Each structure stands twice: as C-alpha cells, then as structure tokens.
Amino acid sequence: MRGLGSLLIAVVLVTTGCAAATKPVSPPSVDISGKWRGTWSGYGIMGGPRKDQVTAELLQQGSRGTGRIVMHGTLAAESVPEAVRVAGAIGSRVEFEVSGNEVVMREELDGRLLTLDLRVEGDHMVGSVRDAEPAVTVDLWRAPAPAPAPPPTASAPPPAPAPAPAAPESAKAPAPVAPPPAPPAPPAAPARPAPRDFAEIPEVKPIYFDFDKYDIRAADAEVLTANAEWLKAHPEALVLIQGHCDERGTDEYNLALGERRARSARNFLISYGVAADRITILSFGEERPVCTEKTEACWAKNRRDVFLIKPR
Numbered sequence: 001m002r003g004l005g006s007l008l009i010a011v012v013l014v015t016t017g018c019a020a021a022t023k024p025v026s027p028p029s030v031d032i033s034g035k036w037r038g039t040w041s042g043y044g045i046m047g048g049p050r051k052d053q054v055t056a057e058l059l060q061q062g063s064r065g066t067g068r069i070v071m072h073g074t075l076a077a078e079s080v081p082e083a084v085r086v087a088g089a090i091g092s093r094v095e096f097e098v099s100g101n102e103v104v105m106r107e108e109l110d111g112r113l114l115t116l117d118l119r120v121e122g123d124h125m126v127g128s129v130r131d132a133e134p135a136v137t138v139d140l141w142r143a144p145a146p147a148p149a150p151p152p153t154a155s156a157p158p159p160a161p162a163p164a165p166a167a168p169e170s171a172k173a174p175a176p177v178a179p180p181p182a183p184p185a186p187p188a189a190p191a192r193p194a195p196r197d198f199a200e201i202p203e204v205k206p207i208y209f210d211f212d213k214y215d216i217r218a219a220d221a222e223v224l225t226a227n228a229e230w231l232k233a234h235p236e237a238l239v240l241i242q243g244h245c246d247e248r249g250t251d252e253y254n255l256a257l258g259e260r261r262a263r264s265a266r267n268f269l270i271s272y273g274v275a276a277d278r279i280t281i282l283s284f285g286e287e288r289p290v291c292t293e294k295t296e297a298c299w300a301k302n303r304r305d306v307f308l309i310k311p312r
Helices: 218-233 251-271 296-302
Strands: 006-009 034-043 049-061 064-072 093-099 102-109 112-121 124-129 137-142 237-244 279-285 304-311
Touching (some): 049 093, 218 251, 237 251
Antiparallel strands (some): 006 064, 049 064, 064 093, 102 112, 124 137
16 A cells, blocks of 8 residues: 555636536625635545545636645545546646535546535535545635735834044054954764664564554554653663555555554654654555465554664
C-alpha cells in the first residue's frame, strides 16, 4: 500500500458555454465562489472505511460555474468511481449548476461522468457522489477570506543632518583605526547519526497496526508507554522509528502510510516527555517484510513500527 496519492480534479475556468444536461429550476440563492475545505468519506481497499481531505476553489457566474477540487487519498478508495480513481482526472473539465441552494457538479473524463449532488447552508456544503456504491459523501466548509493588510502609516521625513563644521587648515586627519577582530565562528552542530548506526535492543519493543491504519491501538499504547519510560531513563539514547506495511497497495501509498505510522509513534513518545530532537523517523513501506506468506497472520506481522537505538 504505498501512496496516499492525491486525486487532482483540475478545472478549465470557462466563463461561457458550460455544457449542462439540465437547466436550473430556480434562480441561485447562494454564491459558492471561493475556497472550501473539508473531508470525503467512503471505503478503501478490502472494504475498510476511509476519510480524507478535500479542498476546493470555485468560481460561480450566475447560475453556472467552474472550479478546482482536490480529493486526497482516493488511490486507495475503491468506492470512488474507477474513472476518477484510476485515471486521476488530471486536466478534466468540471462544470456546476446552482438552483436555489442546491448544486449539481459534473466532471467529464474520456466521456465518463462523475456527478456530485451538493446542498449549501451558509458556509457549509454537503452532499454525495451520485450512484456511488458504496456511498461516497463530501462535507465542505468555506475557508475564511484572508484579512486585508493594514494601510501603511505616513511618517514624517527624517530631519536633514546639520552640516559638519569645517576643520581648520592646520588640523591633521585622524590615524586609521584597525577594525576589531571577527568573533569566532559558532561550533558546527553535531551530525545526526546515519540509520546504519542504530540497532534494535530488547528493551524497546515494536508495535503493530490494523490494516490500512496508522492509529495506535490500546495494547500497543502500553508498549509505547514502556518504550517512553526506557528512553526517559536513558537520555543519552537516540531513537530511529521505522514504519513498515504489508504488501497490499501501491509502492507510493505504502511509503506514505509507513511514514504516518512512524509519525504516530513519534508524537506518542513526545507526549510522554521524550525530547523531539532525539527521534528520527523513516518509512520503508513494504520493502522489508519479516514474513512473506500471503496470509492475514503474515501481513499482520509486517504492519509495524520498529524502534532502533543509538547512543549520542
């Protein structure tokens, strides 16, 4: 599973001539122009529930408009229509219609259509992908406009310097003064140890994850707490957290998932008092399995964080 790939739906901004299958049944009562942020919810590989980010930038003119939407993580979402998930929808044309406070958005990709049915209430827009099975929902909130910069304050021009008095003809020029010696350069920061300098020790144990997840489970939280206590008792030790995945999914997805797993463990250790500058994270994705059988029991052993230790 490598690659929390982002799905980019790029929109050609067209001010006229938006092809629409139907006309609005009533004048628009909302204007959705601007930037939106939120989440989409659906199901990922092997039917696991997924929830990831959505960002949108839209331009409405009258009852029609175009825009730009980015749905993150859809490479691992089987519930997203295949035409969008597989092909990526880069450079596809998107058009939307507004009727009252309802929005119908269509994205065309090689003659195939993805339709979003949305409803706007103030700065909140929520809806779903039409005919998606299982359902895919979208929940967006309007991003606040940036505050305008304060105008520059006028300031009076500085007074002109008074002319220096002329030196008498008999005065001699002062002798040149040597500049003070430059301060010594600060000592260079010590180089961070390379991954090959770290090693596993029995006192600091690995943790494991559910399929397609990077949340810390209750049993593994107990292991991490013991690891944190050992690290606090040995302040001279640095720790390298390696994130690993099973073989299912793309290389890119698994590299990103392994990094998220390592980062979750890092944040846990920091919350228990381990200094952040003692911790390094590294993702191997699915490249270093400890078990190669194609069974769930084997895959569960590969979905792990490994902790390696190195003295300062």
